[in-house]
Amino acid sequence: SARMMDLVERAQGGEAEAFGRLYDQYSDTVYRYIYYRVNSRATAEDLTSETFLRALRRIGTFTWQGRDFGAWLVTIARNLVADHFKSSRFRLEVTTGEMLDANEVERSPEDSVLEHLSNAALLDAVRRLNPQQQECVTLRFLQGLSVAETARVMGKNEGAIKTLQYRAVRTLARLLPDDAR
Structure with missing residues (x-):
């Protein structure tokens, strides 16, 4: 949109407030993309920060060749996630349980179990897709x-994405149990 183009151009000119709005x-x-991949709040926060730091450093290289600024950021995040999993540090990490934020309310055990089972079935089905279908669905x-x-x-x-999405959704329908559809 014209508003986003204006913000990016102002950020490229060094205006901090414009980058803040972006x-x-x-x-x-960006956070949701990363969190789905790494499944750790702390790591997702770190990688999100790194994504925007790299974007700030390279904002001058961004061009509007029909490409949305958000897609550019997700591409940076995608590369950071790949680097994270390749690093030796990742293989040595031991994760601990996430603590609830002060503003989060704990749900009933029954709701938590039902939601977990539904999410687990869906995530299991998504993981059984081929890597390109997984990426497309995500x-x-x-x-x-x-x-x-x-x-x-x-x-x-775009045609390849539509085909990939169609096949992924059809495969998910076959992989999910009847009660989870």
Whole structure:
């Protein structure tokens, strides 16, 4: 949109407030993308911060060749997640249970179990997709990217993304138990 183009151009000119607004607009999307991949709140927060730090350092290299700024950020995040899993530090990490934030309310045990079972069945089914289908489903449904944005992030054309998405959804329908559909 014209508003986003203006913010990016102002950020490229060194205006901190413009970059702050871009952060406000896209930080949740980047965090959710990373969190789904790493399944750790602390690591997702660290990698989200690193994504925006790298974006700030390289904002001058961003060009509007039909590419959304959010897709550019997700591409940076995607590379950071890949680097995280390749690092020897990741293999040595021992995770501990996440503590509840002060503003979170604990749900009943029954609700937690039912939600966990539903999420576990869905995540298990997604993990059984091939890697490209997993990436497509993550970008389209968990991150809410459009077909065009997903195509840019994955380096494919829109028709290929539509086909990939269709096949992934059909496969998920077969993999999920009847009560989880």
